[in-house]
C-alpha cells in the first residue's frame with residue numbers, strides 16, 4: 001500500500017498521477033493532488049531563491 005507523505009492519502013497500487021521520490025530513507029510517495037500543489041510550491045521556492 002502506498003501512503004502519501006504529505007496528506008496521508010493511501011492507495012492500493014501506484015495510481016496515475018502519483019509521484020515517487022527516492023530519498024536516503026526510502027521511497028517517498030506523493031498523491032496526484034499533492035504533486036500538483038507541491039509543483040507550484042517548488043516553482044515558487046525556485047523563484048524566490050533566484051533573487
Ligand SMILES: [Zn+2]
Nearest residue numbers: 004007031034
Ligand atoms: Zn497527498
